[in-house]
Amino acid sequence: MATCQLSTCENATADGIRSHFGGPPADGMRRLVLADPLDGCKPLRNVDDARSAVVIATRGSCTYTNKARNAQEASASALLVVNNEQGLLHPPGPDGMDLEIFSGMIPQPEGRALIEAMSGSSDPTQGALVPMNCNKKSGIGSSNQQCHAAAKADRDIVDGLTLGGFVHLPGGDKFEYLLAGFGVKVPLGELEMGAPLNPSGACAPMPKEAATAAVGKAIVATRGECSFIEKAEAMGAGPGERVGALIVKNSETALFHMGAAPRWRGANISLPIVLVTDVAGHAISTLPPDSTIRFAPSEHVTLAAWDEIERLKEASVWPKETQERQTLYETLVTRNAGFPDRVSAIQGAFSRVCSWGEEGEGIAGQGGGDAERRETGDADTTSVKL
Incomplete structure (x- = not known):
């Protein structure tokens, strides 16, 4: 997992998958720099900037090992390749067994946002590569104890992330949400509400007409009937059928990070997915279609706070x-x-x-x-x- 600290992407995160070659990830916070050239397919021109930094490169134009070798020769500490399509894969590298630099892939949406933020700012960008250890659990359960950082220093980094916030409704009401342990980040602008789902569980793809009408809109699904990951897969079944955000209404007044099991099943989810309480879900689901809501990440909405409420x-x-x-x-x-x-x-x-x-x-x-x-x-x- 890479974390980013920047005025335009503060506390942003991206789940990543490591390559089939290379060494372990560098520990601690590191500078993030864009490869020059951006595809990383030629020796890097910004060698001084890349030294000891995590280099960000785009996928394509050459092999993964070619990119990693150029980053290693520039004395970079790691290479992250931004995918050029939805989903993730373990970058192959049969000719990269001699490489010591860590390399991996991050999703297209977060990678693009990171590149845009770094390209448009002269401020330094820092991030950390945090290995996550995951236990096999039911896909219906939460991810509260499903995945965790093994080292204390890494846990401190994860604990400092903003993984929740408020959903602002017309009229001034606001309710808390927590992000799922898979999917992408919520959009920060206003988002239109889509029509109510029927059935409400979101356990199967919507009919074509309903799916077309829901593109780019926020959809509310009730918890239950199928796993969280199955809901996400159903709402993002294919191009042109992707909703703007999936809001899962809990069956009780509680919040947690929804999980996916096995974890790799969530790697191809490109939807923003959040959990809200039953109270919030009722208020949101009763809004008229085409009403607008707004997500606002907040460091005050945390899993730790809701664990205390659960007690x-x-x-x-x-x-x-x-x-x-x-x-x-x-x-x-x-x-x-x-x-x-x-x-x-x-x-x-x-x-x-x-x-x-x-x-x-x-x-x-x-x-x-x-x-x-x-x-x-x-x-x-x-x-x-x-």
Whole structure:
């Protein structure tokens, strides 16, 4: 994965696939430079800039090993090739077994955006190549624990990325979203809403007439009936049938990064895909067709914040005493006043824990009373920091 820090693409990311040749990726933040010539097929003219940097080159005109060899001879630390079509592949290189430089491929949409941003700015661009280790899990599940960076330094880089934000609706309402673990980034301009899907699960390609009408528009699909990756594949079934963004409405007030399993199945997805809560999904799906929405990435919308919200579903998080529970609830609502999705989730968790208390169940969990808490050594309360 390459990350980019630039005024026009700050905290942008691109999933990449390494080549069948070359060494491991360079660690830490590195300068990103465009190859000169851009296809990297001749010895680089910008040798001084390329030294120790990650060189970005376009696909085509010569072999992958030719590009990598030119980058290595310029003392670059890595080569990233921008694909010239949708999807990704492992760049082959039967004649590149002697090469030590890391090389890989990144998708066309992110690669083009990166090249445009770097070409139009004199500011230095930095990025990191972060190897991701992925566990095999169901494609229906989230990617929260599916893929992670192994090294702490790499995890720190990943944790600093902006992978969520707000969906702004007409009238001023805004709701949170988190990006899927596959697909491309959301468009930053206004986006028209498409007609409601029928059926709403987006588990099969749309009829030709509906697909044509949905090109470039935001479409809302409900969670369930098929995996997240199957929804993405159905909505991006072919040229001319690609929607502008796929918004998946969760079945509960919760957010996570949707995953694909096996992970390579998500490499060819060229749609922006986001998850919103049930509250947000209802508001968005009831907008009239041709209404406009706007995505705004935000560093304040994070998986970590929603993991903390998820913990509120555990009874042991809440104080046993009624007044203390009420105080914690009011504190959490006040602290999250600018996040309507989170407030709704907090209200739901508080209502459930109050109903457990009214039914005489132990606040520490169903069937667990004071004796069980003493045996396990658990405290009556657990602090929550949101």
